[in-house]
Amino acid sequence: xxASVEPVxxxxxxxxxxxxxxxxxxxxxxxxxxxxxxxxxxxLGQAGGERVxxxxxxxxxxxxxxxxxxxxxxxxxxxxxxxxxxxxxxSLAFTGSPEGLLAAYVENILEPGAEQFRLSETVEGxxxxxxxxxxxxAYVGLFxxxxxxxxxxxxxxxxxxxxxxxFDGWAPSGQLQFAIDDIRTMIRRAEIA
Amino acid sequence: MTGDPQLVRxxxxxxxxxxxxxxxxxxxFWLYAAIVLITAVYTVSQQQLFQELSPTGWALSWLLLxxxxxxxFLAIYLLDLYEREPLSLVFGALVWGAVAAxxxxxxxxxxxxxxxxxxxxxAFAAEWTAALTAPFVEExxxxxxxxxxxxxxxxEMDDMMDGFVYGAMVGLGxxxxxxxFYFIAIFGxxxxxxxxxFYVRVVSSGFYGHVLYTGLAGMGVAYFVSRRRxxxxxxxxxxxIGLFAAAxxxxxxxxxxxxxxxxxxxxxxxxxxxxxxxxxxxxxxxxLFVVVMVNLARRxxxxxxxxxxxxxxxxxxxxxxxxxxxxxxxxxRRSRREMRTxxxxxxxxxxxxxxxxxxxxxxxxxxxxxxDAPEVLRQRELCRSLRDALLAMxxxxxxxxxxxxxxxxxxxxxxxxxx
Numbered sequence: 258x259x260a261s262v263e264p265v266x267x268x269x270x271x272x273x274x275x276x277x278x279x280x281x282x283x284x285x286x287x288x289x290x291x292x293x294x295x296x297x298x299x300x301l302g303q304a305g306g307e308r309v310x311x312x313x314x315x316x317x318x319x320x321x322x323x324x325x326x327x328x329x330x331x332x333x334x335x336x337x338x339x340x341x342x343x344x345x346x347x348s349l350a351f352t353g354s355p356e357g358l359l360a361a362y363v364e365n366i367l368e369p370g371a372e373q374f375r376l377s378e379t380v381e382g383x384x385x386x387x388x389x390x391x392x393x394x395a396y397v398g399l400f401x402x403x404x405x406x407x408x409x410x411x412x413x414x415x416x417x418x419x420x421x422x423x424f425d426g427w428a429p430s431g432q433l434q435f436a437i438d439d440i441r442t443m444i445r446r447a448e449i450a
Numbered sequence: 451m452t453g454d455p456q457l458v459r460x461x462x463x464x465x466x467x468x469x470x471x472x473x474x475x476x477x478x479f480w481l482y483a484a485i486v487l488i489t490a491v492y493t494v495s496q497q498q499l500f501q502e503l504s505p506t507g508w509a510l511s512w513l514l515l516x517x518x519x520x521x522x523f524l525a526i527y528l529l530d531l532y533e534r535e536p537l538s539l540v541f542g543a544l545v546w547g548a549v550a551a552x553x554x555x556x557x558x559x560x561x562x563x564x565x566x567x568x569x570x571x572x573a574f575a576a577e578w579t580a581a582l583t584a585p586f587v588e589e590x591x592x593x594x595x596x597x598x599x600x601x602x603x604x605x606e607m608d609d610m611m612d613g614f615v616y617g618a619m620v621g622l623g624x625x626x627x628x629x630x631f632y633f634i635a636i637f638g639x640x641x642x643x644x645x646x647x648f649y650v651r652v653v654s655s656g657f658y659g660h661v662l663y664t665g666l667a668g669m670g671v672a673y674f675v676s677r678r679r680x681x682x683x684x685x686x687x688x689x690x691i692g693l694f695a696a697a698x699x700x701x702x703x704x705x706x707x708x709x710x711x712x713x714x715x716x717x718x719x720x721x722x723x724x725x726x727x728x729x730x731x732x733x734x735x736x737x738l739f740v741v742v743m744v745n746l747a748r749r750x751x752x753x754x755x756x757x758x759x760x761x762x763x764x765x766x767x768x769x770x771x772x773x774x775x776x777x778x779x780x781x782x783r784r785s786r787r788e789m790r791t792x793x794x795x796x797x798x799x800x801x802x803x804x805x806x807x808x809x810x811x812x813x814x815x816x817x818x819x820x821x822d823a824p825e826v827l828r829q830r831e832l833c834r835s836l837r838d839a840l841l842a843m844x845x846x847x848x849x850x851x852x853x854x855x856x857x858x859x860x861x862x863x864x865x866x867x868x869x
Binding site for chain 2: 276277279280283284286287290291292293294295297298301322326338339340341372373375397399406407408429430431432434435436
């Protein structure tokens with residue numbers, strides 16, 4: 258035995274802070290994935306705030322991010338879009354209740370063009386900022402060649418003068434929940450003469 | 451046992467260690483916990499909403515998904531024949547997929563959907579958003595869970611099979627929550643709707659979804675982190691990215707309008723029967739690829755076990771015949787069945803314990819550099835005593851289990867069992 262044996266040097270302690278590096282990188286990547294779409298969309302240009310005249314009697318103010326995507330006739334209407342969510346607004350002559358207009362829209366427009374079509378069981382009452390009342394119902398179904406199911410919410414308003422207005426907010430399934438607040442706000446603020 | 455030069459590989463130093471999910475000193479654990487806790491608030495509120503909307507449909511959804519999910523969970527968990535992963539980590543992966551990945555993906559998909567729509571327009575977005583957002587977003591967020599599991603317990607991911615198990619568990623959790631959403635929100639939540647949803651999403655296409663995608667991506671992560679000694683950084687990165695791309699590609703094809711042979715309506719039995727065929731067209735190629743990859747990974751695990759136990763074969767802890775049976779899982783099961791027939795269920799349990807401890811001996815050996823390290827000696831002694839106890843049971847020695855003194859005849863019996 259010799260007392261002069263040199264002690265074996267211990268290995269350097271692990272760099273504890275290095276355990277944070279991959280975690281921080283991973284966290285940053287996840288933040289980028291989750292928020293990147295919104296940031297990119299903003300960078301591509303924010304639309305909205307414009308007043309969209311749907312017909313001579315109906316005007317909708319688009320919220321930020323929403324823009325006029327299309328106009329159509331028979332009945333006269335317009336489509337506002339934000340991402341994969343859309344709000345179709347149409348006005349037509351109609352005498353009857355909002356529930357009646359809702360039923361007519363579902364039977365004549367939605368159901369014929371849909372597969373596996375389902376409606377919510379209850380019709381909800383709606384009051385616009387202008388004081389006009391309407392009826393609202395939710396639906397889901399497959400439309401046309403689009404493979405993803407579409408979720409939607411239809412609101413019908415009928416004025417005492419015999420003007421019926423349909424608001425159909427829709428998006429691919431799972432996406433509507435992120436746009437529904439905007440859609441309801443635009444409907445609530447809609448100006449119906 | 452032969453001296454196949456292919457088997458001479460450096461032992462996996464981490465094999466056999468068992469680490470829990472709850473690593474309080476690991477930053478990765480706290481990131482995992484924070485994200486899961488925050489997203490759980492949304493998940494719970496969503497499930498409560500579904501329950502209020504359709505109590506019967508919600509309960510039926512979960513009942514059906516348990517019938518599907520439980521066997522699948524066991525199948526994935528038991529797929530790793532030689533080293534089962536710690537249950538806390540396995541459940542951790544499942545919870546990440548079910549809670550964190552689903553919620554984050556929902557938010558992220560909507561954001562990237564805006565980009566698709568702004569670039570392509572509303573009509574294009576309605577048709578292509580699912581294909582252009584979900585595969586990239588969801589696969590990234592799911593594989594982030596596999597990476598977190600690795601960062602929490604680095605020693606546990608020491609082969610591609612481990613990555614598949616963790617990835618598939620993340621995918622299973624994701625699929626279960628997504629299925630409940632579809633059954634209630636898309637298929638209506640009625641009893642008929644839930645059953646229709648179960649037929650379409652589970653019976654017809656349950657083999658092709660998130661379990662496969664994330665299992666594949668998880669194998670890539672495991673390859674990258676476990677092959678440092680064998681492959682260059684570039685090769686490891688290329689394999690990991692390649693497997694992730696395969697997962698994204700499979701998911702993209704599934705969500706895209708391409709090769710879409712699904713019926714436009716479901717008016718008759720022919721349309722219902724067409725659904726599994728249409729699902730097969732989109733999903734079967736990836737399933738085939740994953741089966742091949744998993745088999746390769748399992749073969750590699752067997753090679754590792756063989757290499758670790760080769761020098762033990764013929765010792766009091768492990769006979770040559772036992773090693774042959776040990777390396778062949780069907781032969782292991784057959785040997786236990788035969789043991790039960792000849793010597794009763796007590797002997798069968800003892801044989802099962804012996805086989806488990808012999809596998810543990812391999813794990814202990816890979817951890818120890820010394821042939822006579824105390825833990826190796828202890829494990830050998832445990833195996834020897836279990837063998838002695840088993841052989842002392844009436845009828846046990848007659849069972850063709852390989853649990854006999856090493857001899858040429860025994861070795862042949864083991865080889866026959868392997869075939």
